Amino acid sequence: MDLLKEILEHLQHGDDEKVTALTKKALEEKIQPKDILDKGLIAGMNIIGEKYKAHEIFLPDVLLAAKAMYAGMDLLKPLFIQEGIPTIGKVIIGSVHGDLHDIGKNLVGIMLKGAGFEVINLGNNVTPEKFIETAQQENAAVIGMSALLTTTMPVMKRVVDLLKEKGLSGRIKIIIGGAPVSEEFAQEIGADAYGYDSVNAVETVTRLMSKSR
Amino acid sequence: MRPILRFLDDELIERIISEARDVLCKLGVEINNKNILSMLQDHGATVEIDNNHVLFTDEIIDRALKTVPPSFKLYDVLGNETHNFSEYNVYFTPGSAALHILDYETKKIRKPKTSDYIRYAKVISRLDNIVSQSTAFIPADVHEKISDSYRLYLSLLFCEKPVVTGAFTSEAFAIMKDLQLAIRGTEEGLVAKPLTVFSCCPTSPIKWSDVTSQNVVDCAHYSIPIELVSMPLSGFIAPVTLVGTLVQHTVETLSGIVISQLTNPGTPILYGGSPSIFDVRYETTPMGAVETEMIDCAYNEIGKYLGMPTQAYISLSDAKQFDAQAGLESSMGATLAALSGINSISGPGMLDFESCQSLEKLILDNEICGMTLRLIKGIETKEDFPSLPRFKELLKEKHLLISKHTSRYLKEEFYFPGPVIDRASRARWQEEGSLTLWERAHSEVERLIKDYSTSRLQEDTKRELTKLMKAEASRYGMEFLPSECKKYLL
Numbered sequence: 001m002d003l004l005k006e007i008l009e010h011l012q013h014g015d016d017e018k019v020t021a022l023t024k025k026a027l028e029e030k031i032q033p034k035d036i037l038d039k040g041l042i043a044g045m046n047i048i049g050e051k052y053k054a055h056e057i058f059l060p061d062v063l064l065a066a067k068a069m070y071a072g073m074d075l076l077k078p079l080f081i082q083e084g085i086p087t088i089g090k091v092i093i094g095s096v097h098g099d100l101h102d103i104g105k106n107l108v109g110i111m112l113k114g115a116g117f118e119v120i121n122l123g124n125n126v127t128p129e130k131f132i133e134t135a136q137q138e139n140a141a142v143i144g145m146s147a148l149l150t151t152t153m154p155v156m157k158r159v160v161d162l163l164k165e166k167g168l169s170g171r172i173k174i175i176i177g178g179a180p181v182s183e184e185f186a187q188e189i190g191a192d193a194y195g196y197d198s199v200n201a202v203e204t205v206t207r208l209m210s211k212s213r
Numbered sequence: 214m215r216p217i218l219r220f221l222d223d224e225l226i227e228r229i230i231s232e233a234r235d236v237l238c239k240l241g242v243e244i245n246n247k248n249i250l251s252m253l254q255d256h257g258a259t260v261e262i263d264n265n266h267v268l269f270t271d272e273i274i275d276r277a278l279k280t281v282p283p284s285f286k287l288y289d290v291l292g293n294e295t296h297n298f299s300e301y302n303v304y305f306t307p308g309s310a311a312l313h314i315l316d317y318e319t320k321k322i323r324k325p326k327t328s329d330y331i332r333y334a335k336v337i338s339r340l341d342n343i344v345s346q347s348t349a350f351i352p353a354d355v356h357e358k359i360s361d362s363y364r365l366y367l368s369l370l371f372c373e374k375p376v377v378t379g380a381f382t383s384e385a386f387a388i389m390k391d392l393q394l395a396i397r398g399t400e401e402g403l404v405a406k407p408l409t410v411f412s413c414c415p416t417s418p419i420k421w422s423d424v425t426s427q428n429v430v431d432c433a434h435y436s437i438p439i440e441l442v443s444m445p446l447s448g449f450i451a452p453v454t455l456v457g458t459l460v461q462h463t464v465e466t467l468s469g470i471v472i473s474q475l476t477n478p479g480t481p482i483l484y485g486g487s488p489s490i491f492d493v494r495y496e497t498t499p500m501g502a503v504e505t506e507m508i509d510c511a512y513n514e515i516g517k518y519l520g521m522p523t524q525a526y527i528s529l530s531d532a533k534q535f536d537a538q539a540g541l542e543s544s545m546g547a548t549l550a551a552l553s554g555i556n557s558i559s560g561p562g563m564l565d566f567e568s569c570q571s572l573e574k575l576i577l578d579n580e581i582c583g584m585t586l587r588l589i590k591g592i593e594t595k596e597d598f599p600s601l602p603r604f605k606e607l608l609k610e611k612h613l614l615i616s617k618h619t620s621r622y623l624k625e626e627f628y629f630p631g632p633v634i635d636r637a638s639r640a641r642w643q644e645e646g647s648l649t650l651w652e653r654a655h656s657e658v659e660r661l662i663k664d665y666s667t668s669r670l671q672e673d674t675k676r677e678l679t680k681l682m683k684a685e686a687s688r689y690g691m692e693f694l695p696s697e698c699k700k701y702l703l
Binding site for chain 2: 014055058059060063064067102103106182183194196197200
């Protein structure tokens with residue numbers, strides 16, 4: 001079997017050891033790191049995303065596959081020192097100020113990375129200023145905010161408003177998510193989009209990126 | 214620990230059985246079958262042949278109870294074991310012999326045809342939580358004299374699962390037995406690996422018709438398992454109290470046990486029934502009434518006390534449409550039945566007082582069965598102690614989604630229902646078309662039919678079954694079977 005296909009297969013089984021070994025072998029055989037990344041690791045994660053959406057596999061399978069992907073990425077990273085790991089876009093994510101829940105937002109981060117995005121995870125309890133400063137510094141195209149509490153949801157609007165004040169609306173897109181959040185709420189506060197789960201968040205961020213191009 | 218529900222204590226069970234014996238020995242039973250009356254007379258019962266009446270004796274009741282098997286097994290058409298009716302093992306089977314099906318397109322009931330039956334057999338083939346099929350409804354496109362055997366024929370042709378069935382006439386038994394012999398090869402083979410369970414129904418109050426009592430005898434001759442389906446109606450043709458109804462149910466069921474065991478000791482029996490309360494407002498027999506379900510669970514306790522496996526028509530509904538009532542009555546019945554350890558739980562798919570089958574409801578009921586089967590596995594420790602290492606891992610990793618403990622037990626601990634059960638977020642549900650329960654269930658029906666794999670029964674055997682069925686049909690002037698059967702006539 002072709003090495004890249006093997007990487008793609010073992011990644012889907014969440015076998016990080018095999019993915020590491022095969023990535024090493026592929027590099028020894030002079031396969032381009034970009035090809036290993038695109039046709040092996042990211043292609044594998046794309047299939048995982050589709051299978052997850054179709055209920056063919058469950059969340060733990062996705063996370064194991066992501067772990068295997070990172071194992072391969074760790075070997076590729078040093079080879080992209082000059083230009084950095086090729087990415088289809090940069091996303092800042094975090095749980096909003098006052099909210100300490102971050103597992104959902106972390107899942108979104110894992111899925112975004114799996115799809116080839118660069119993700120800067122600010123953790124939880126992130127202030128509106130921090131979201132925007134980081135997005136500016138990192139030249140990120142999207143800010144993803146999460147809230148689990150109805151009491152912290154208003155912070156999302158503060159970020160949207162602040163972005164507007166700074167004249168950055170449209171240049172930096174905002175996607176929101178979390179259990180109490182909805183499409184209607186996103187529209188109400190002027191966010192660009194709402195993602196109802198991790199796979200949907202990836203699809204939505206991809207759509208936002210293509211719009212901003 | 215497997216949770217077990219009980220309604221009766223041993224003292225009450227003994228009293229009910231004792232009262233039932235009193236009725237059997239002092240008031241007796243009407244049996245409209247001279248041969249059976251003679252046989253009972255030969256065994257010491259007091260018989261008035263002309264009045265079709267028999268007074269049982271404690272001796273023959275005891276003798277019958279000693280020979281009833283405490284358990285038995287069923288095997289599919291390929292000979293693989295599928296059921297072990299013993300202890301508190303639980304198996305679901307679709308409700309049987311409906312006159313109508315609920316048509317998805319029109320949302321109205323109609324008489325089913327061969328093509329409907331084949332669709333049913335294909336669907337039931339793929340439902341994991343319903344491990345047997347029943348002859349669920351009666352195709353109206355064949356002569357009524359073969360409507361019982363024809364259902365069995367189609368079931369055996371299209372689905373590998375064992376069949377809960379029954380004969381509508383004494384004459385039909387022969388072909389229904391021959392169809393089974395065509396699969397098992399010999400009578401001994403059929404005894405060794407039972408393929409069907411025949412429902413045999415006494416008539417309340419405390420009677421047996423000629424046909425149904427003869428069915429008991431015929432099944433017993435070939436050791437074909439029998440489910441005795443007594444149907445007292447509380448407050449109408451049975452006492453209004455649940456205990457009084459249980460006494461009557463015991464009388465009727467014990468009488469069937471005696472007939473079967475004196476005919477052929479060791480005949481496998483399911484201590485079954487389809488009792489109901491009588492709704493004096495509507496003159497109906499609600500199968501989904503909580504009291505009906507309590508009677509079912511309670512007679513199951515009596516059956517177990519007497520030492521045999523049990524059956525009940527309990528996980529079904531009286532709703533006319535595939536609605537919330539259909540779900541609530543079916544799931545309440547399934548849950549109570551499984552907690553009580555009723556070994557063969559009949560009902561899935563059934564609506565409208567056992568008169569209407571719905572393929573869409575079967576899909577939902579399959580999930581009810583799945584959840585219920587999970588429920589009775591109870592709560593068990595699985596590498597849970599000591600707890601400290603697990604919680605250290607949780608606090609370190611922040612989640613346990615990819616912990617080895619999770620991957621080992623996730624699918625064992627949780628039952629994951631199919632798409633008919635909506636567990637999506639509202640946004641995802643909307644994105645996927647805001648489908649109603651009925652639409653989701655129908656989409657599953659069509660998917661399962663599309664993915665159906667032909668039964669692995671040998672093609673020669675399928676042709677033999679068709680030959681037998683064609684010969685039976687021609688006895689009643691039907692020269693051709695419906696076109697769906699043609700390919701098996703080659």
